[in-house]
Amino acid sequence: MTPDLMEEGARRMREYAQKRAQATASGGREASFGRLLKLGEPDFAHGVALYLEDITVSFDGFKALNALSLTVNVGELRCIIGPNGAGKTTMMDCITGKTRPDTGRVFFGSTIDLLRLTEPQIAQIGVGRKFQKPTVYEELSVFENLELALAADRRVRASLLSRLSGAQLDRIGEVLTLIHLRGEAQRTAGLLSHGQKQWLEIGMLLMQDPKLLLLDEPVAGMTDEETERTAELFLSLEGQHSLVVVEHDMKFVEQLTQGHKKVTVLHEGSVLAEGKLADVQANDKVVEVYLGR
Ligand SMILES: Nc1ncnc2c1ncn2[C@@H]1O[C@H](COP(=O)(O)OP(=O)(O)OP(=O)(O)O)[C@@H](O)[C@H]1O
Ligand SMILES: [Mg+2]
Numbered sequence: 001m002t003p004d005l006m007e008e009g010a011r012r013m014r015e016y017a018q019k020r021a022q023a024t025a026s027g028g029r030e031a032s033f034g035r036l037l038k039l040g041e042p043d044f045a046h047g048v049a050l051y052l053e054d055i056t057v058s059f060d061g062f063k064a065l066n067a068l069s070l071t072v073n074v075g076e077l078r079c080i081i082g083p084n085g086a087g088k089t090t091m092m093d094c095i096t097g098k099t100r101p102d103t104g105r106v107f108f109g110s111t112i113d114l115l116r117l118t119e120p121q122i123a124q125i126g127v128g129r130k131f132q133k134p135t136v137y138e139e140l141s142v143f144e145n146l147e148l149a150l151a152a153d154r155r156v157r158a159s160l161l162s163r164l165s166g167a168q169l170d171r172i173g174e175v176l177t178l179i180h181l182r183g184e185a186q187r188t189a190g191l192l193s194h195g196q197k198q199w200l201e202i203g204m205l206l207m208q209d210p211k212l213l214l215l216d217e218p219v220a221g222m223t224d225e226e227t228e229r230t231a232e233l234f235l236s237l238e239g240q241h242s243l244v245v246v247e248h249d250m251k252f253v254e255q256l257t258q259g260h261k262k263v264t265v266l267h268e269g270s271v272l273a274e275g276k277l278a279d280v281q282a283n284d285k286v287v288e289v290y291l292g293r
Contacts, residue, residue, distance in 0.1 A: 042109035042126060042211060049074045049212050049242035050095065055104035057090055057269070064090040065101065066269035072212075077238040079253045079277075080246045082266035083290045088246045091266070092214045095244075096129050097122045108212065128210030132217045134197035138190030142181050142200055145189050146172045149204035171207065178236065179203040180229055195226030202233070212242045219252050231255040250291075253277060265290065 050072040057065040065087045072078050093099035097119040106114040176182040179199040219227040257277045265273040267289050273280045
């Protein structure tokens with residue numbers, strides 16, 4: 001990418017960011033997005049990234065989550081499987097502050113009680129979430145989308161309004177490579193394939209360097225090749241980030257778990273089985289409620 005192309009991209013992004021800032025100046029939905037908050041640093045020294053204990057969520061008396069407990073370690077890539085309605089998305093809603101459980105505890109690291117934080121605070125402290133439908137800025141380029149993701153952090157936004165630092169450019173370059181879009185940096189995001197848009201959105205999350213990434217059915221609608229590349233991407237993130245991946249695509253789960261990683265099976269709002277994929281696939285209860293259908 002040439003410097004003048006980057007300069008041009010940065011200029012368009014600045015205009016766009018200013019327009020958006022004006023649009024929400026009276027306190028719109030995004031007004032809280034980059035607000036600086038004094039939050040304690042998460043403590044990962046005990047090796048735990050996420051700890052759910054006894055979570056129950058009721059909708060009109062129906063328990064979408066029923067005494068759910070789950071621990072995800074630092075750097076772990078955990079796949080969560082289970083039938084429709086098992087509570088997988090509701091579990092993510094509880095972690096990200098979208099839904100408040102009736103009972104239970106949700107900890108990020110060993111000290112941060114996520115149930116005390118708002119949705120924007122949870123995002124800011126290092127929990128990134130990818131919803132099923134890609135939500136990129138269609139009219140901006142791939143590069144600008146990543147730049148804008150940096151700008152979601154107000155501390156960064158101030159400096160972006162002048163220009164990107166070398167380190168920020170390097171990071172955008174790194175993320176472009178990770179998400180297989182280096183050659184598409186100047187392409188309008190709206191012209192990308194569905195799979196590429198999903199990668200771009202993951203890239204946007206990565207720009208904020210989340211410690212924990214929650215990915216809800218990330219390969220839904222992808223081609224086989226895109227699915228395989230997505231698995232490679234997640235495997236390359238493992239270790240530096242903790243990942244919780246909800247997916248129905250067993251081939252993808254197989255690729256992610258590499259024969260040895262732990263998989264969690266949810267059913268009716270609690271953990272039905274946990275263990276190696278081959279073991280849970282051979283579990284009679286799992287076959288009955290999920291795989292055997
Ligand atoms: N806001 C809500 N109001 C009422 N019921 C809800 C609400 N959100 C979820 N539910 C119900 O809670 C249960 C769990 O839903 P959830 O979306 O968490 O399942 P899931 O495991 O993600 O399923 P899928 O694999 O289909 O995405 C379902 O029976 C669903 O209908
Ligand atoms: Mg779901």
